[in-house]
Amino acid sequence: MLATTGIYHRLLTHKSYQAPILVLWVGSIIAASAGQMGPSWWKAHHMTHHQYVEQDLDPHSPYTPMQGIRGFFWSQGGWLLSSNFFPAKLPADVENDRFLKLIDRLHFIPVIALGAISYFIGGLEYLGAFFLSTTLLFHGVQTVNSLAHIFGTQPFITNDLSRNNGFVALITLGEGWHNLHHAFQSSSRHGITIRSGQVVYLPDVTFSFIKMLEFLKLASKLKLPTESRLLAACKEQNFEHSTSKVSAQ
Numbered sequence: 001m002l003a004t005t006g007i008y009h010r011l012l013t014h015k016s017y018q019a020p021i022l023v024l025w026v027g028s029i030i031a032a033s034a035g036q037m038g039p040s041w042w043k044a045h046h047m048t049h050h051q052y053v054e055q056d057l058d059p060h061s062p063y064t065p066m067q068g069i070r071g072f073f074w075s076q077g078g079w080l081l082s083s084n085f086f087p088a089k090l091p092a093d094v095e096n097d098r099f100l101k102l103i104d105r106l107h108f109i110p111v112i113a114l115g116a117i118s119y120f121i122g123g124l125e126y127l128g129a130f131f132l133s134t135t136l137l138f139h140g141v142q143t144v145n146s147l148a149h150i151f152g153t154q155p156f157i158t159n160d161l162s163r164n165n166g167f168v169a170l171i172t173l174g175e176g177w178h179n180l181h182h183a184f185q186s187s188s189r190h191g192i193t194i195r196s197g198q199v200v201y202l203p204d205v206t207f208s209f210i211k212m213l214e215f216l217k218l219a220s221k222l223k224l225p226t227e228s229r230l231l232a233a234c235k236e237q238n239f240e241h242s243t244s245k246v247s248a249q
């Protein structure tokens with residue numbers, strides 16, 4: 001999960017911090033071993049999601065092409081069984097790195113290897129645990145696409161229906177603070193909200209992991225929005241501003 005959230009998502013896709021290329025390579029192999037496909041595939045879909053969020057070209061919106069419970073199942077995994085599985089365009093920066101491109105094309109090898117290692121260590125019991133954990137992780141990651149666009153709070157102004165969802169944040173190590181993420185896509189920290197006009201920091205295990213990488217000199221230049229930018233993007237604050245303007249008039 002950390003390789004998916006901390007490496008594929010926050011490092012590879014959004015470049016929310018900098019890290020040595022080895023961190024990106026090793027993290028990508030670990031993410032591929034979790035059945036998350038390759039780095040080009042992952043980034044391509046995620047960039048498309050941000051670019052066309054909740055519109056027809058969004059690969060996994062719970063609001064289009066289906067709505068309601070069918071929209072939920074579509075965003076939770078149905079989209080992978082459609083032609084949306086194939087990205088329209090692969091990201092040039094990932095494709096230009098020969099090793100990342102190799103991981104992308106051979107993404108099935110790490111996951112098969114992990115299954116084989118599990119079997120050789122602990123027989124069928126460990127192989128069963130491998131399938132169970134891989135399935136749970138897959139559905140956990142997918143809740144960011146489904147639940148975190150349906151249920152939760154929207155403290156920040158965005159042009160989509162992304163939400164901050166504590167349950168999703170718990171099972172995805174911080175990725176459920178998805179409204180903040182859509183508002184500040186390059187922030188290395190997702191666990192941020194606004195309460196009563198104050199910036200409040202929320203538990204974000206992936207951000208703690210990035211801070212640990214920074215402590216180990218394996219991460220640098222962490223991007224974080226300033227409190228004034230956070231407050232300026234806050235719905236509550238803007239509501240207060242607009243009401244005070246109306247009352248002043």
Ligand SMILES: [Zn+2]
Pocket residue numbers: 049144145149162178182
């Ligand atoms: Zn989203």
Ligand SMILES: [Zn+2]
Pocket residue numbers: 009013014046050181185
């Ligand atoms: Zn993102």
